[in-house]
Amino acid sequence: MTVLAVDAGTTTVRCVAVDGDGRPVGEERLSLPPANPAPGLVEFDALVLAEAVMGMATEVLERHGPVDGVGIASQRASAVAWDRSTGQPVGPGIGWQDLRTVARCGELRAEGVPVAPNQSATKFEWLMGESRATGRADICLGTVDSWLAWVLTCGKAHVTDLTNAAATGLLALDGSWDVALLDCLSIPASSLPEVVGSAGVVTAASVLPGAPPISALAGDQQASLIGLGCVSVGQTKLTAGTGAMVDMCTGDVAGTGADGCYPMPAWATPDGVAWMLEGAVLSAGSAVAWLVDLGVVPDVASSHALASGCEDSGGVVFVPALSGLGTPTWDDGARGTLLGVTRGTGRAEICRAVLEGVAHCCADVIEVLARTSGTKPTSVRMDGGMSANPTFVQSLADASGIVVERSSELEATALGAAALVRVATGDATDPTDAMKGWQPAELVGPRGPVDRDRWAEAVSRARP
Structure with missing residues (x-):
């Protein structure tokens, strides 16, 4: 069998064809370092990222033929918001290293709310504030794996796996979204992805040749492990x-x-x-x-x-x-x-x-x-x-x-x-x-x- 692995890292994006023996047999890569528009700010263009993945994945598939499934490994905790009806990003993608919410995290920790600036939680809160300011109501929030799954399935899947969800800082002990914390941050539960397993068919990546199924999601460090x-x-x-x-x-x-x-x-x-x-x-x-x-x-x-x-x-x-x-x-x-x-x-x-x-x-x-x-x-x-x-x-x-x-x-x-x-x-x-x-x-x-x-x-x- 052959599978397609998408590796969306912090500075480089790769699409790799891997054979049944676990050997890479074809690869496309692109350097996509984040921008630093001001001290402490780390941003990326979610649309450019999505277009890069679609283009490289298509090239790998056309060169190496059909695959049995697609796996997505990605930088954890980086945050993306997009309009559910149009699929267009709302505001910048915010990198996991971004420090714009440091003061907010300090306020919340003083109130007994355990959040950190390198988690997605306060990044999502910031993005929701930006979307409300522009009058948008039906917003999807997600980490990079969620965003790429949405794009590759033409909006059919709004999902994340447990390894990525755990890096948001929004999970309860039972693995579901923490409703009390969402209320504290004014994040609607409906805006968040469904939490699924790391290995399991989600739905077809219909934008890719042959529409292979997305079958795996994982954070980058877990995938490396x-x-x-x-x-x-x-x-x-x-x-x-x-x-x-x-x-x-x-x-x-x-x-x-x-x-x-x-x-x-x-x-x-x-x-x-x-x-x-x-x-x-x-x-x-x-x-x-x-x-x-x-x-x-x-x-x-x-x-x-x-x-x-x-x-x-x-x-x-x-x-x-x-x-x-x-x-x-x-x-x-x-x-x-x-x-x-x-x-x-x-x-x-x-x-x-x-x-x-x-x-x-x-x-x-x-x-x-x-x-x-x-x-x-x-x-x-x-x-x-x-x-x-x-x-x-x-x-x-x-x-x-x-x-x-x-x-x-x-x-x-x-x-x-x-x-x-x-x-x-x-x-x-x-x-x-x-x-x-x-x-x-x-x-x-x-x-x-x-x-x-x-x-x-x-x-x-x-x-x-």
């Missing part, structure tokens, strides 16, 4: 792109978040809900991009060659808190900090210190997940752009003290979406069955202990 074969308790993955997300499969146990990590549904099928623990590093690849901005390296890909030109950082330590710190502290006030610089410090030492700093941050998250879950992983599976950087991969193995299993696919998200389609169509019994043949491209082990105490001291100095 599956695509890296982390489908058993304790298996852990790290996706290192602009930021880095670390996720550990916890099976049918939701667990309790602590020390800055949080439980999330990993997937939902007729057999039940699987769970994962998640932690975040806010600056990963963006820290390397900062080196490019400064002229330390000509481009991101050159960072390995420069950093490998020295055996160590010469005592230089960098804390990549360029956007604050994520797990375990979630400290918005932390700032990027470079320590230990001497007259003999060169570009190579600084570059290595940046890569090692990101690795230490990732190791911090891995330690938190192990402590919170009570399960220490023996390895971490890795994808994302930084998985192509050997210096970073080795630094991660050293800092975490465990083996890094580097993925053969730079981006595993599409493979996870394809695996869920196989479950929906009966070609696989569950994600474990779908990913049973997963193999790493490379195993990278730790070379020896590193000074984690010095790292902890550097982090303390980066915080106010």
